[in-house]
Amino acid sequence: MKQRTTLSTILLAAFTALPLMAQDADTPKSADAPKSADAPKTSEPATAEKTEDAADEARVAAEAAFSELLSGATLVGNFTTDSDQPVDPSQLLRPDRYELATVNKVKDDFWLFVYVHKGVPIPLSMKVLWAGKTPVLTLDEFTIAGMGTFSARLMFHGDRYAGTWQHGKVGGLMFGKIETARFKKDRLANPKRKATLPTQSEPEIKQE
Secondary structure (H helix, E strand, O other), X not given: OHHHHHHHHHHHHHHHHHHHHHHHHHOOOOOOXXXXXXXXXXXXXXXXXHHHHHHHHHHHHHHHHHHHHHOOOEEEEEEOOOOOOOOOHHHXXXXXXXXXXXXXXXXXXXXXXXXXXXXXXXXXXEEEEEEOOEEEEEEEEXXXXXXEEEEEEEEEEOOEXXXXXXXXXXXXXXXXXXXOHHHHHHHHHOOOOOOOOOOOOOXXXXXX
16 A cells, blocks of 8 residues: 555656656757857947047147147237236237247147247247147246246137236236238238329310
8 A cells, every 4th residue: 555655656746747847848958048258249349449549530630730830820919917906998908929930749748839039949848738629738837048937828729819828926818810821921922012092183174
């Protein structure tokens, strides 16, 4: 009786396990599952590299254009001086002029400006930072021999410049136009003619 009961228990367990075994057979094994190495790779790193390369190329082009813009150029404009006292409007703007021989990048953010002062070229290593596509000449307590110590932020955009200046305890604003080397060359080739007033001919007197 015990043997029959034991045999019945074994058979019942075997029949119960059959559906589970069939389910395990239909389920793909982990070895058959697609491996992560075979999965398609994302293009995010490649896209980031292309974006970075494009940004580098744009900066190189902008720096070359900035060098070409200022080399041989003259900054012609005006400057103001801050004052706590009322200022005569006729004295508010004062003429300003800076002649540049060459402007070239040296390394990192530093550029060599060759400034011509009274016919004498003065090389100045100054920092140029970029606000997007816009170059900004940046001076902090910058000493020029024989002239003093200056701080400034000067932005260049198109054929104009504008910014602030500080010389010791005195400071103000400055702005104006950039007369490029090409502009000056064209002006010399095609000088403006002086305007002449039309002359009025005397009326003829008819003799009778």
